[in-house]
Amino acid sequence: MANFVLDESRSEESTKGHLTKILVIWAITSVIGMALVWFVLGPHLPPGTMTDQAQGAQFDIRLVSTLVVPVLFFVWLFFGYSIMKWRVRPGEDPLAPGANISGNSKAQGAWYIITTTLVLGLAAFGTYFLVVPAGAGGAEGSSPIWRPATKNILQVQVIAQQWRFTYRWPQFGGMETTSLELPNNTEIQFNVTSLDVIHDFWAYGLGVKADANPDYNNIAYAKTQQTGKFVVRCDELCGIWHGAMYNYGHVVSQAQFQTWASNMETQNAALTKLLPKYSLTYTPSYSGAGGGYYNTATDPNANL
Amino acid sequence: MSKGARAGALLVSFAALLGLIVFAVAGYLRSTPPTVSATPSSTPGVVNLVMQTDGAVGVGPHPSWVGYFIQDANGAWHQTTLIQLPTHSTVHVTLYEYDSGGNLRNTVWSKIQGTVGNIAYVNGVAENIVNPNSNTGNGIAHTFNVPGLGINVPMYGVSSTAKNFCNAGPCNLSEAHTTITFQFHTGGVGSYRWQCFVPCGLGYVDGNGGPMQNIGYMAGFLKVV
Numbered sequence: 001m002a003n004f005v006l007d008e009s010r011s012e013e014s015t016k017g018h019l020t021k022i023l024v025i026w027a028i029t030s031v032i033g034m035a036l037v038w039f040v041l042g043p044h045l046p047p048g049t050m051t052d053q054a055q056g057a058q059f060d061i062r063l064v065s066t067l068v069v070p071v072l073f074f075v076w077l078f079f080g081y082s083i084m085k086w087r088v089r090p091g092e093d094p095l096a097p098g099a100n101i102s103g104n105s106k107a108q109g110a111w112y113i114i115t116t117t118l119v120l121g122l123a124a125f126g127t128y129f130l131v132v133p134a135g136a137g138g139a140e141g142s143s144p145i146w147r148p149a150t151k152n153i154l155q156v157q158v159i160a161q162q163w164r165f166t167y168r169w170p171q172f173g174g175m176e177t178t179s180l181e182l183p184n185n186t187e188i189q190f191n192v193t194s195l196d197v198i199h200d201f202w203a204y205g206l207g208v209k210a211d212a213n214p215d216y217n218n219i220a221y222a223k224t225q226q227t228g229k230f231v232v233r234c235d236e237l238c239g240i241w242h243g244a245m246y247n248y249g250h251v252v253s254q255a256q257f258q259t260w261a262s263n264m265e266t267q268n269a270a271l272t273k274l275l276p277k278y279s280l281t282y283t284p285s286y287s288g289a290g291g292g293y294y295n296t297a298t299d300p301n302a303n304l
Numbered sequence: 305m306s307k308g309a310r311a312g313a314l315l316v317s318f319a320a321l322l323g324l325i326v327f328a329v330a331g332y333l334r335s336t337p338p339t340v341s342a343t344p345s346s347t348p349g350v351v352n353l354v355m356q357t358d359g360a361v362g363v364g365p366h367p368s369w370v371g372y373f374i375q376d377a378n379g380a381w382h383q384t385t386l387i388q389l390p391t392h393s394t395v396h397v398t399l400y401e402y403d404s405g406g407n408l409r410n411t412v413w414s415k416i417q418g419t420v421g422n423i424a425y426v427n428g429v430a431e432n433i434v435n436p437n438s439n440t441g442n443g444i445a446h447t448f449n450v451p452g453l454g455i456n457v458p459m460y461g462v463s464s465t466a467k468n469f470c471n472a473g474p475c476n477l478s479e480a481h482t483t484i485t486f487q488f489h490t491g492g493v494g495s496y497r498w499q500c501f502v503p504c505g506l507g508y509v510d511g512n513g514g515p516m517q518n519i520g521y522m523a524g525f526l527k528v529v
């Protein structure tokens with residue numbers, strides 16, 4: 001493999017000898033490196049394990065980080081070995097011609113096979129882990145192809161507005177809250193929309209990310225599996241307070257969630273009555289400054 | 305090009321660049337609104353903050369934009385949204401709202417949150433929700449919203465057909481207005497951004513440009529020190 005860079009005049013050993021040495025060092029360091037990445041670094045990799053989607057993302061990052069180790073180590077080792085073994089030594093002519101470069105069908109064949117396997121393998125892996133976990137926390141548009149198996153899904157509408165997120169709960173009388181609490185061990189459907197420009201609902205700890213477009217319902221799924229605090233950030237530049245457009249949410253026990261939700265429902269009863277009917281999208285009136293939002297069907301300006 | 309010409313060109317470009325920088329810095333300094341401190345009261349731990357919201361500020365580089373004036377201890381009004389407040393104190397806010405209202409884009413902001421008792425007095429009447437419907441009332445003109453302190457106070461608008469409607473700030477109490485009072489606690493040191501949730505930047509995309517994106521108009525900071 002190494003003979004197209006090998007200057008025979010400078011080498012006392014055969015090509016095979018070099019390659020064997022490199023491969024041995026490579027195998028040993030790679031096994032150690034891979035074990036370290038998988039077992040020591042792996043459990044701490046983002047985005048954690050708060051939902052099935054987050055855990056899935058963590059698994060992907062963990063696996064790819066581990067697989068990258070031997071590739072990286074081979075490049076480093078070959079580079080280091082070449083510098084040590086085949087560098088020009090004092091007294092040698094730096095311009096002396098090296099050995100002729102000639103094709104090496106074994107090296108070329110190995111290159112094709114290894115890189116093709118890697119790329120196709122990653123493509124298959126990526127496709128499988130996008131389809132199987134219902135879109136892997138990514139938004140799937142308004143009619144998702146990949147849905148979770150269960151029919152028991154908590155609906156959470158995420159409404160983005162310059163420059164805050166609010167949340168609407170169709171299964172709790174259509175109330176709207178400024179805080180986000182989620183029950184543990186529950187499949188959640190995020191219905192993400194916007195009242196003005198494009199925002200992005202990025203609940204990193206939940207492994208969920210979905211663009212918030214006006215007049216559009218963008219759906220993403222995640223199943224909670226661990227209580228804790230997570231942050232929601234806007235991830236589309238949306239104006240002066242884009243950087244401040246974040247809030248914290250919590251995954252709490254199902255009992256705590258029920259208490260929170262029914263308290264909110266009571267506290268907000270008078271407000272809920274004033275809200276427009278729950279709808280998957282809300283079309284703002286473009287009649288001027290301000291502008292209430294309307295369900296598309298009742299927007300007096302929808303045809304303007 | 306001769307050596308002299310090249311040196312000349314270099315010097316001219318350098319001077320132009322320097323001029324640009326000075327211009328930008330001066331422009332920035334000139335456009336930064338002043339910070340006004342809340343007025344201490346006779347009660348320890350309590351400060352007073354008097355503000356007005358105008359449909360058109362009437363002064364500065366954008367006289368037609370909506371914006372705020374804050375009153376200092378001497379009673380003078382300053383067109384700004386930068387307010388200095390003491391830590392761990394109660395702020396008694398008096399807000400004179402001179403602008404007309406409309407429906408809220410998101411009706412959730414009709415509810416008063418984060419103030420003492422979750423209420424505000426609108427023309428002397430304690431309210432937890434301010435009627436956002438512009439068909440049955442004047443609608444909401446603006447909201448005073450401080451996300452970091454969980455505060456949201458919607459401001460009931462004045463009728464746009466009021467005879468003595470204030471067309472340019474600073475407005476005075478003889479003109480049509482809503483008087484809104486409320487109290488809130490400041491907590492620890494911090495710089496808390498505040499904004500309006502009525503997209504009131506008339507003529508800008510979705511009403512969210514211009515005054516909505518400029519400090520001194522509909523965006524500001526509470527500097528708690």
Ligand SMILES: [Cu+2]
Nearest residue numbers: 199234238245
């Ligand atoms: Cu945003």
Ligand SMILES: [Cu+2]
Nearest residue numbers: 446500504522
């Ligand atoms: Cu406003």
